[in-house]
């Protein structure tokens with residue numbers, strides 16, 4: 001098991017780059033593979049999760065060349081995939097598993113999908129149900145509603161109108177991808193808008209995608225024409241460095257060319273509400289995705305309430321927001337966040353357990369956390385629970401603690417941010 005010991009940092013600062021956005025990298029590969037043209041992807045996230053998606057499409061006969069962070073994808077159109085020779089391993093990646101099921105709904109062959117221990121515990125019923133109505137046939141393994149499972153797609157995908165009880169971009173995207181194969185309009189209705197990268201990139205490929213409030217629809221059958229995707233820096237990765245800035249940097253931490261899609265910027269709104277100065281500069285755009293340089297500076301932080309539509313807009317940043325809340329004056333309440341129990345770990349229970357070891361005053365509720373601040377943290381031995389975002393959140397907490405902190409089992413960071421430890425050293429001026 002790989003462990004990391006982090007010493008407290010007096011101050012941090014600097015201007016850094018972060019790797020490409022994970023969600024957009026997955027989608028660029030998928031849409032590139034389904035395109036009738038060849039596509040280039042620049043600033044692709046070459047981390048384990050997105051490489052699982054690349055391997056899945058290679059296994060289905062798509063030629064994908066990679067030179068560091070650049071991909072050339074030789075798409076073969078919606079019907080160009082072939083049956084893989086064996087099971088497809090989705091690793092730790094929920095996005096790979098669920099979005100792939102959407103694509104496989106349109107394939108006239110059977111594929112077995114497997115995943116690691118964490119992914120094999122995560123709920124797949126939320127995509128199995130709508131995709132079954134669209135014509136896919138699922139065969140369960142040992143654990144119904146979870147991986148491993150087999151999916152057999154069909155020639156004639158049926159368009160549906162689906163109301164999902166959770167605001168999940170993975171569910172929405174699976175249905176929209178299956179909808180590319182259906183003749184007619186497939187619609188998804190969400191309780192709040194989840195990240196809309198699938199919609200934006202599909203439009204960039206020439207597909208008719210409509211949005212009316214929380215109703216999103218796609219018209220099939222579609223022809224995708226991908227050309228070039230330039231992936232912005234991942235704001236979810238940047239959040240760890242920016243949070244360190246909010247806690248420790250009077251000079252400021254700047255992350256260059258981060259994605260600032262409004263369905264993802266809940267974290268930036270929340271740290272501003274907590275009192276940290278946050279500035280966006282040098283705005284640009286590629287494939288419908290906005291970018292900006294984001295700067296955050298240290299301030300006295302104050303407690304906030306995180307609930308409702310802010311939850312899907314900051315879903316992956318709740319762990320690092322919980323760390324900030326320990327250092328914010330007052331009581332921070334996080335609610336409507338039951339989804340965090342079915343991420344790479346049960347993040348509510350894991351955050352309570354690990355931050356408590358560092359002295360945080362944190363209480364778990366069925367759908368959230370109540371955090372009292374500001375509470376000085378102390379170094380401790382803590383566990384990642386095999387969850388990349390927990391490991392990185394604990395590392396930022398460790399920067400502010402008194403004494404050294406050892407984080408156990410940090411290899412999971414490689415699923416989304418392999419350079420994280422180097423960037424952390426850079427922030428500390430090492």
Ligand code: S3P
Pocket residue numbers: 022023024026095167168169170171173194195315316339
């Ligand atoms: C993702 C969507 C989110 C997020 C995950 C990536 C995506 O999950 O937590 O890290 O790329 O679609 P849900 O939308 O299912 O909550």
